Amino acid sequence: MPDRFGPRGVIAILIPQQNSTQQPEYDAMRVPGVSHQIYRFVLESQDDVAGAVLDAVPGTHGCWPDMIIGGNSLEMRDWSIDRQGWYSAEFAKRAGDVPFVLATDAMAAALRTLGAKRIAIWVPLYEQTLLSAKGYYEELGFEVPYAGCLGVGHPVNSINIGLGDVEAAFEELDHDDVDVLVHIGASIGIGDMIAHMEAKFGKPFLSVNQVTYWYALRTMGIDDPILGYGRLPTLPEVAA
Amino acid sequence: MVLATDATAAALRTIGARRIGVLSPMSPEYSRSVADYYASLGFETLGATSLMVERSENIIEKTVDDAIAAFERIDRPEIDTLLHVGGALGIVSHIEEIEAHFGKPLVSVNAATYWYALREIGVDDAMPGFGGLLTHTEVAA
Numbered sequence: 001m002p003d004r005f006g007p008r009g010v011i012a013i014l015i016p017q018q019n020s021t022q023q024p025e026y027d028a029m030r031v032p033g034v035s036h037q038i039y040r041f042v043l044e045s046q047d048d049v050a051g052a053v054l055d056a057v058p059g060t061h062g063c064w065p066d067m068i069i070g071g072n073s074l075e076m077r078d079w080s081i082d083r084q085g086w087y088s089a090e091f092a093k094r095a096g097d098v099p100f101v102l103a104t105d106a107m108a109a110a111l112r113t114l115g116a117k118r119i120a121i122w123v124p125l126y127e128q129t130l131l132s133a134k135g136y137y138e139e140l141g142f143e144v145p146y147a148g149c150l151g152v153g154h155p156v157n158s159i160n161i162g163l164g165d166v167e168a169a170f171e172e173l174d175h176d177d178v179d180v181l182v183h184i185g186a187s188i189g190i191g192d193m194i195a196h197m198e199a200k201f202g203k204p205f206l207s208v209n210q211v212t213y214w215y216a217l218r219t220m221g222i223d224d225p226i227l228g229y230g231r232l233p234t235l236p237e238v239a240a
Numbered sequence: 241m242v243l244a245t246d247a248t249a250a251a252l253r254t255i256g257a258r259r260i261g262v263l264s265p266m267s268p269e270y271s272r273s274v275a276d277y278y279a280s281l282g283f284e285t286l287g288a289t290s291l292m293v294e295r296s297e298n299i300i301e302k303t304v305d306d307a308i309a310a311f312e313r314i315d316r317p318e319i320d321t322l323l324h325v326g327g328a329l330g331i332v333s334h335i336e337e338i339e340a341h342f343g344k345p346l347v348s349v350n351a352a353t354y355w356y357a358l359r360e361i362g363v364d365d366a367m368p369g370f371g372g373l374l375t376h377t378e379v380a381a
Contacts, residue, residue: 003300005330064297 001064006035009220012060013069014053016043020159021189022071025209028191029233031217031224037063046154049077050087057094067220068100071212073184075104075136076129084136099219103208106215107184108140110232113239114204116180120146120173122166123185124158127151133184146173158187166190167197174201183207194230204231244349247356248325249281251347251373254380257321261287261314263307265299265329268292274325287314296328304334308341315342322346327353335371345372 002009008031015022017040026036041056043049053070060068074087084104091100111119119142123130130149137144148169152158166188170181181201183190186208197205214226214233226233252260260283264271271288279285289310293299307329311322321344324331331338332351339346351370358365359379367374 004303005300 002066003035003064006033006066008033008222009066010035010037010063011067011069011216011220012037012039012063012065013071014039014041014056014060015071016041016049016052016187018043019187022186022209025189025191026069026071026213029210029213029226029229031222031226034217034222037065050074050083050090054087054090054094057091057100061096061098065098067216068095068098069212069216070100070102071186071209073103073107073123073133073186073208075107075133076123076125076185077132078128079104079132079136081136081139101212101216101219103184103186103212104136106212107182107206107208108137109215109238110206110211111137111142111180111182113235113237114180114206114232115239116142116204118143118145118178119180119182120144120148120170120175120178121182121184122147122169122173123149123183124152124161124188125149125185126153129185137182146175146178148173152187158185161188163190163193166193167200170197170201170205174203179203181205186212191229195228198230206230206232242353242357242360244325244327244353245277247353248323248347248349249278250356250379251352252278252283252321252323254376254378255321255345255347255373256380257283257323257345257347259284259286259319260321260323261285261289261311261316261319263289263291263310263322263324263326265291265293265302265326266296267294270326274323278323286316286319289314291329299326299328300330302329304331304337307331307334308338311338311342320344324348332370336369339371347373 039060043052134144134147191210194205210229218238223236262274268290271290275285275288327349335346355374364377
C-alpha cells in the first residue's frame with residue numbers, strides 16, 4: 001500500500017540475516033518515491049535456502065507491500081525448471097494477492113531482454129552451486145561454455161572477497177564468443193563494479209541484485225532508469 | 241548496542257533540557273507513561289499529547305501538520321524542549337520545520353537513536369538537516 005515514504009509503492013525485500021551486502025545494494029539503487037522494507041530471515045542451513053525463504057514470506061505482509069522480492073539465487077541449489085516452478089507456486093501461496101519477483105526468474109528475464117545466447121557464469125560459492133546454476137541456465141536454453149566459482153565454503157566468507165578477485169575471475173571466464181557475463185549468488189555485492197566491468201569487457205555484465213531490483217521495478221510498472229549500474233537497468237521494458 | 245529509550249534521555253541531557261513537552265502517536269495513556277518515565281529521570285514534563293491513533297498501522301498516515309497541531313495543544317513558554325517518542329511516526333525530515341515553528345529543540349526518537357548509535361561507535365559526523373541534536377558531536381555525560 002503506497003504510503004508517505006513510498007508513494008509509488010512499498011517493496012518488501014527478503015534477505016538472510018547474515019547477508020550484509022544485499023540491503024545496502026538495494027538501498028543504493030532505490031528510485032525516488034519507492035520505500036524499501038527489509039525482512040531479515042534466519043538461514044540456518046545452506047541445504048534448505050528455499051524453505052527458509054518460504055517460511056519468511058508471510059511476515060512481509062506486515063508492511064502491506066506492493067511487491068515482494070525473493071532475492072536469493074536458488075538456481076545454485078540443485079535446481080531445475082521443475083524446482084523453480086514448485087518454488088514459485090509455493091511463494092505465490094504465501095504472497096497471496098501481492099505481486100512478487102524471484103531472483104532466478106529475474107536473471108532469465110534479463111538474459112532474454114539482452115538477447116543473450118552464450119553466457120559466462122560466476123558464483124562466489126563452491127562447485128556444486130556452480131554446476132547447479134550452469135545446468136539451470138542450460139535447461140532454459142542458454143549456452144554456458146564458461147563457468148567458474150571462487151570456492152567459498154560459507155556465505156559469511158563472501159563478504160570479504162576483494163573486487164580484484166572478482167575481476168580476475170571474469171578475466172579467465174570472458175571469451176569473444178560470450179554475449180553476457182553473469183554473476184549470481186547474492187552473498188557477494190558487486191553492484192558498484194558493474195559499470196567498470198562492462199567498460200573493461202565491452203559487453204553487458206549482470207549481477208543478481210542489480211537484475212532482481214530492475215525486474216521488480218519493471219514488474220511494478222516503474223520504468224525509471226537506474227543509473228550507474230550498467231546497461232540493463234537503463235532499459236525500460238522486460239522482453240516477453 | 242543502544243536502546244531508543246536511553247538515546248532520547250541522552251539527547252535531552254545533551255541539549256540541556258529541563259522542562260519538556262511530550263508527543264507519542266497513540267493514546268494519551270501512552271503519553272502519560274512517557275511523561276512519568278522522563279519525570280523519573282529528572283525531567284519535568286509540563287505537557288503530554290498524542291495523535292490519538294488507535295491502530296499502529298494508521299500511524300503512517302499522520303502528517304507533520306498533525307504533529308505540529310498536537311504539540312500546539314501543549315506548548316507553552318516554560319517548555320524548553322519538545323520530545324517525540326514512538327518510532328512508527330517518522331518525522332525526521334520535518335524536525336527542522338517543527339523546531340522553527342516552536343522556536344525550541346525537538347528530540348525525535350529515530351533521529352535521536354541513530355545519533356546516539358553513531359556517537360557510541362565513535363562516529364562524530366554532524367548530520368545537518370535533521371535538527372539541532374544531530375549537529376552535537378558528543379553525548380553529554
